[in-house]
Amino acid sequence: MPWFNRRPVCRLVAGVTLAVGLASMAHAQGSGSATLDAIRTRGQVLCGIAGTVPGFSLPDSQGVMRGLDADSCRAVTAATLGDIAKTKFVVTTTQNRFTALQSGEVDLLSRSTTWTLGREGNLGLEFAWVNYYDGTGFLVKKSAGVKAAKEMDGATICVQPGTSTELAIADYYRLNNMKWTPILIADITEIQGAFLSGRCDAYSTDASALATFRFSQGPKADDLMLLPDIISKEPLGVMVRKADDKWFDIVRWTFIAMINAEEKGITSQNVDTFMDSKDPDIRRLLGLEGDMGKALGLDNKWAYNVIKQVGNLAEVWDRNITPMGVPRGINNIWTKGGLQYDPPIR
Ligand SMILES: N[C@@H](CCC(=O)N[C@@H](CS)C(=O)NCC(=O)O)C(=O)O
Structure with a gap:
């Protein structure tokens, strides 16, 4: 049983132990963030990913x-340590991802994880930013002749346990007075194999992962169809432990910097040509004035390093998601009609 589910006294003891453990990792003259101090001592950012999802x-x-989640990790490392090579990827599963973050095995989690109240309220963790606005979808075989989710009364659906997908399907079926049988399989290869071999009528997860899985089938992609219904909101976010506000700020503003760079037309390729810019916003973003990095406990070149080494948000999307044939849609920045809106860096 994970520590957060135990009786309150155990939760307290475990919480104190974790806090003391993290504090003792800190430098003598700490930054005010136990996580940042531990990262600096170690010289690496430990980032929890899935390691199994194309794109x-x-x-x-x-x-x-x-991938997008991997580059999200790299961006945070560039901001924090100035060198993306210092990212250490730690593979986590849908079931152990939260414990990995709670226990300090990773500094952040960038693993197609949906931002929900239950997770933020119950786990001692919080979401710093959304790196993909997604929704639950259904993948079916074209040969089944199903064209819409409402036609799936009585269906057998393959879904990974411990996911918000499981809850989204249950809600959808309850709301529509329909019945379904879940086939719960934790391992990604196994669940995809079960679907392809006909053990379930549909495979359900975040529509993004269904699209990239379908794409990865090559010529056989044509046998599979993503139903047009998206039955839930799944804002996929990057998570950190609660009560380390400085680290939360660093992760959050790393994403804001990438949006801001896209908005200003600054890319990994042309960033150096902006170093004599007269635009006050750009000057603050690139650390030429304003001590924005210092405000985060970082070098003033924090955002320059992110842009130079990882790119702006469009570059991250185009590198990872565009090749999978998924249009950017609501994942665009706000000036292009999407949801990615950046508060001012000032
Ligand atoms: N967003 C949902 C679903 C997460 C999820 O199941 N993701 C899948 C598809 S993106 C995944 O990571 N599978 C890879 C694996 O389990 O190795 C959640 O937070 O619970």
Whole structure:
């Protein structure tokens, strides 16, 4: 049983032990963030990813972790330590991801995890930013002839346990007075195999992962169809432990910096040409004035390093998600009609 589910006294003891443990990792002259101090001592950012999802986090043929979630980790490392090579990827599962963050095994979690009240209220964790606005979808075989979710009364659905998907499907079926049978399989390869071999009528998870899984089937993608219904909101966010506000700020503002760079047309390729910019916003973003990095407990070049080494938000999207054939839609920045809106860096 995870510590957060035990009786309150155990929760208190575990919480104090964790706090003392993290505090003792801190520098003598700490930054005010136990996580940041531990990262500096270690020289690495430990980032929890899935490591199994194309477009989000999957090693390439050279063993390099690729994807939107992986690049989210790299961006935080660039801001914090100035060098993306100092990112250590830690593979987590849908079931152990929260314990990995609670126990300090990772400094942040960037693993297609939906921001919900239950998770933020109950786990001692919080969401610093949304890196993908998603929703629950259904993947079916075209041969089944199903065209809409409402036609799936009585269906058998493959879903990973411990996910918000499980709850979203239950809610949808309850609301529509329909019946379903869950087939709960934790392992991603196993669940996808179960769906392909016909053990379930549909495979359900975040629509993004269904789209990238379908894409990864190559010519066989044509046999599969993503139903048009998106039955829930799944804002996928990057999580940190509660009660380390400085670290929370660093993670949150790293994403804001990437949005701001996109808004200003600053990319990894052209960032150096902006170093004599007269635009006060750009000057503060790139650390030329204003001590914005210092305010976060970082070097003033924090955002420059993010942009130079990882890119702006559009570059991260285009590198990882565009090749999967998924349009940016609501994941665009606000000036292009999307939801990614950046508060001012000033
Ligand atoms: N967003 C949902 C679903 C998360 C989830 O199940 N993600 C899948 C698809 S993106 C995944 O990571 N699978 C890979 C694995 O389990 O190795 C949640 O937070 O519970």
